[in-house]
Amino acid sequence: MEDFLSQLNKEQLSAVETTEGHIRVMAGAGTGKTKTLTSRYAYLVSELGISPANILTVTFTNRAANEMKSRVRAMLGDLDLGFISTIHAFCTRFLKEEIYRLGYPKNFIVIDTEDQRQMLQRIFADMKITLRDTTMRRTIDQVLEGKKITDDYISEFIRNSSEELLQKIAAEPEKNNQIFLRYLYEQKKNYGLDFNDLINFTGYILNVFPEAREAWQSRMQYVMVDEFQDVSQKQYAIAQTLSAKHGNLFIVGDSDQTIYSWRDAHVQLFLDFDKKYPDAKTIVLKDNYRSTPQILKTANSLIAHNSVRFPKELRALHSDGAKTLYFHAKKPQDEANWIADTMGNLVSQGASLGDIAVLYRSHFMSRGIEEILIQRKIPYRILSGISFYERKEIKDVIAYLRMLTTQDDIAFLRAIQTPSRKIGKKKIEFLKEYAEANRISLYNALLENLDSEIFRGTGAKRFVQAIAATQKGMENKPMDDILDEILDLSGYTEFIRMDAEQDRLDNIAELKQSVAQAAHDPDANLEDFLSRVALYGNLDKEERRNAVKLLSVHAAKGLEYPFVFVTGLSEGLFPSAQIETAEEMEEERRIAYVAFTRAKERLFLSENEGGGDANLSKFPSRFIFESGEENLEFVRPLPDDLRKNALRKIQQSEESLQLLQNLFFVGDRVRHKIFGEGKITAVDISAAAYVVQFDNLKTPRSLQFSAKLEKLPD
Template sequence: MPDAAPAASLDTLLEGLNDPQKAAVVHGDGPLLVLAGAGSGKTRVLTHRIAYLVRTGQARPGEILAITFTNKAAQEMRERVGLLLGHSTRAMWVMTFHAACVRILRSEAPRLGYTRQFTIYDTSDSRRLVKRCLDELDVDAKRFTPAAVLNQISDAKNKLRDPEAYKQLQGSYYEQTIASVYERYQQQLHSMNAMDFDDLLNNVVACLELFPEVRARYQATFRHILVDEYQDTNHAQYRLLQLLAGKAGESPQNLMVVGDDGQSVYSFRGADIGNILNFQKDFPNAVQIKLEQNYRSTQNILSAANAVIGHNRNQIPKTLWTDQGEGDVIVVRELEDEHAEARYVVGEIERLVDEGVSRAEIAIFYRTNAQSRVMEDTLVRREIAYQVIGGTKFYERAEVKDAVAYLTILGNGQDVVSFTRVANSPRRGIGQTSLSRVINHASTMGIPVWEAAEDPMGVPGLGTAAVKALGRFMDTMNGLRAKMDEGIPVGDLLEAVLHETGYLDALEAERTIEAQGRKENLEELIEVAREFDHATAQDPGLDDTVDVFLQQISLVADADTREDDEGLVTLMTLHNAKGLEYPIVYLIGVEEGVFPHSRSIEEGTLEEERRLMYVGVTRAMRSLTLTHARRRAVFGGAPNYGLPSRFVAELPTDLVDRQGTASGWGAANVAAGAPRPRAVSSWGASGRSGGGGGGGGWGGGGEATPSYRTGDDVVHAAFGDGVVTGMQPGGMVTVRFAKDGSERTLLAEHAPMQKA
């Protein structure tokens, strides 16, 4: 080891670390598996390890690749390493898998037949392209929905199966059809110089496998690779790391992975728990270090978590402990139904706030998004401010996606999906038939769609009106492209796009609350672009170009949208809760069929549900309350009578204060194998945007059911002003809400809603 740092400096770096943490930080060459239990300081270990490598001269900043799963985590890691080292971390590759792959592909993409200005397709873009492929292949889109087909394609890519490999699998007619669509989809992506998120990983893997000189260069570049949340990696990510780390005996294999198999809860996204469970088999020289001291929770909470996860067979055993004392016992409260459950939780929150607790210290977790509605209604009625994590994200809003598509087609004239999205938005007389003719002509001639649209007279079958409309549109677009080529700031370009295409004028002409909200979203997007311009002006290493701007915003992850607000109670699903912590946690709906979810019972994935329970329990710092209801209505239908979750039975009795148990069903009945309740199979079938059904209205029971007609103005307790857009059998009413433009189907009898 080079003698590059004064001993005192290194002592300071290692100060305050416990023995296992210190062992991980000072580890020498070779693979290292750090099993980091919940709240055990894994980020501290990672950041100190990076700083230690630089401080001791084992690696220069540019020789370190540190991988995270969110942009927020990467930013936090960069900042913390910078503080430890006292200088910039700009040369380090501290970023997400996708960002690292984009950076590699901006250099290597031409080897695979792409230009360096390739477009990155998000899920909506990909779904739209899949729909086109389904239409071209004359496949029934009702039986093969674009979302379902894309999910199958993504799963294949996560497993590194290209269309040819997917075809070779023995399968049903359904799978054979998926294979045909997959093949067409990849051809179309490549012809449009575009990649979806999965391609970013797969194409880097392909580069490293196909070109030994590329593999050797990046193996030499990254002398040390560190990976956070390793239990969440899929097969493609595993293969990428394997290629970068090199083979045993040929390279030091300086790969450090940090994770917790007990928190592997993303199999539905392709995560493979086998990656962490088999790490020492895949890397035989690997050292294993367990971080079991918890700095977050009381011992009672940790003992409960240890007891629950102990029922899983497929795990690497670890025992969390703390020196922070035993703390309060865990409260398990049984309630009559979901409304009583919500009233109880909200009542407890009111009591805590009266005692001086900040609302920001309190979180409510649930298994599925659909469970939040009754809780939200109750919070609204009691006038308690709250935030829901996991709603519609900024970059998923239609007007924002339109603006991004305009910028995309300016930079990449081959992008058919972006062209299709913006050519008639706002409406300018270019219909779907005309668009199809332009696209087909471009495909037939083998030219970019931009080039075909520039010469509308040359497009067979295009009517006179469409020729004129397309000509005017392309004149505008060529003017905007000229501005882009002049190198004007992205913020100015985006503002010009929205004005000169008539997009903002069209919103202004609507004169609705929804249109005003969309304008405000676009103003916010311009602000995002201006912030990008400012950041690039400060950092000479960044290019102030449209494609770099689009690359940055395309990589924003869901978890990065979380807001910290001093005055808000936080609501979220257990999956969204991973990685967070709150002093006071309420975990609602802990019932068989709800949690564990009925689907997991049917599919045999109970161990993952139990890991999700472990995640939920270990988010709590000092107070944890679990609630379950004797009956629960699903979307306002007939109530399902339920048992307490088996996870309740797995809690040690001496750690639990059971309250309100009036029914004959107790945790012991579940453990003893009592008859299961009817499965709540429709929970989670639709997200929060799908609305919801049952639930006591503002005044509770006795009022007459309001009668609605299409066109009625209404006010909803949680969603605000809206207008009735349709009626359905069974007392269901569809309402379009002004605040976010969403449409929700509600049960009129129980919805907390009244005529305006």
């Protein structure tokens, strides 16, 4: 144990040996956070004699929990480390012991996101909800997430039997309330708890049942929370409650790596820890063991543009390396080719393919990289994701295109089932038997039985009509129009919009772009495109260690690679076009910072100016300029006009974000130099306008955000 402690630097050792009280460790990227946390755990057990049963260590991911357990066992031997876990795993264990207090069985099931979506699909079908009413994503966000923000629903959930919930459903006139009640009914029927429930029920029991709270507070003598910058207010509250008796709460993380605000993470919780606990000690880890000084100069320069952060600058202990290399391409294919060429150069200089990672902001951006790697026969692996042409929605769309050409049975079985057309197992079995008996395809079997009783009331006719209508004159239609037509007529477009999962919508948009690019070849046809796609999808599925890694920045959190390519660094992609506030832009910048700090030996940045949605030209990302042009090596200089236009667009965006940051709110009293005094009645972000009802006017006025308004005292 002493040998291990001798390997810690001064700040790491302080974090390990300061065992009592409230401790905040600001651990920059690559500063040995996991080593410090693991050493602290081992120190508590071996030097202080604390039992692992009295130490709760919360990690952000299962991967991090398993890594920490592995390291602790290597140091201390085989121990029961069940309280090293994610917060959801801890809550599951807690509820297995305590949920009886709510009259709920301890053998409850955990409902994952796919289970949740399937439950909602059944509810939508029963309520005859269409895209005109809502979408799956909106329902999850506004109804399920919205109503489970607090634990108010728990008492009703526990108090009412399934039959009573059915009565409430029948009497409920409001649609969203009825959806929520139906969802609770489905949960109760299956004895299920979703991820929100795990947190909410744990907090509820700790708050409502003193004997449970006191027992667990006595049990958890030390509470440690990893990646604290990514915890939510409710998760924080659980840690606070559990640590309240002994007063030993240790948090570690990095305010510059908060990238999960969409999961209710709040960087301010980390920054305000010393305000909540005035006795708190803050320890800052700044010595970076991972990256070269050149990589850190790029990352430090970038993140310095954020205002909501704990100010620190990482110090590189790594030897000098080459500057960050930046490539600007005219077209997406040029960017992909440059990445593949550069990989080849690295390998020729002695690097392994396994040393190389390509990071992107969103999964749909992997398509162009995958295609060039396949063409060049460069092995790769998608980490924490699925290869582009293996993704469900892409395989669905390809199946529809094949129904216009080969009409094979594999494509038929996929297309006929998505979206649901009330053609279940019995009807499919009938078609299989008929097709076998008559030596024809399943699609032809459907055509010959379309008017039979068995298909009455199904969506079979619409399916057949969509195919026939799209095929009509197909040889004279552009391929991208063919794709849009079959998806619209078949109902798939409405189905995927109802689902409203942004990644899926982005993936389909990216496939449409691929089809549009293929259509530029006057000799190309749909059959050729499908043949090429089949080659992309028919990859060797064996796990190959010596392969390039492709992954999103979020999936790369906590990982490191000698050579990292960050691709797609264009305004509108990275940062995302969906950014509406200065706070959201700071999160995008933190995501870029996480990407940059994955690199150990050299960092490569790239973007292209063409081939985006509707073929609009794109500008280099502000994150490239903010990284410090003096810290970059340009493969070739940016054209002066492009640079000037990009900086002007970025400046306009920053001014707009600043304007949005200083918005008035609904209910604010304001004064206008012409209209006089009035009240803000609505704020329209998309139109960048206020709706103001002035005291001296009969009707409200819409005023641009830039209008000169003076806020009046409440």
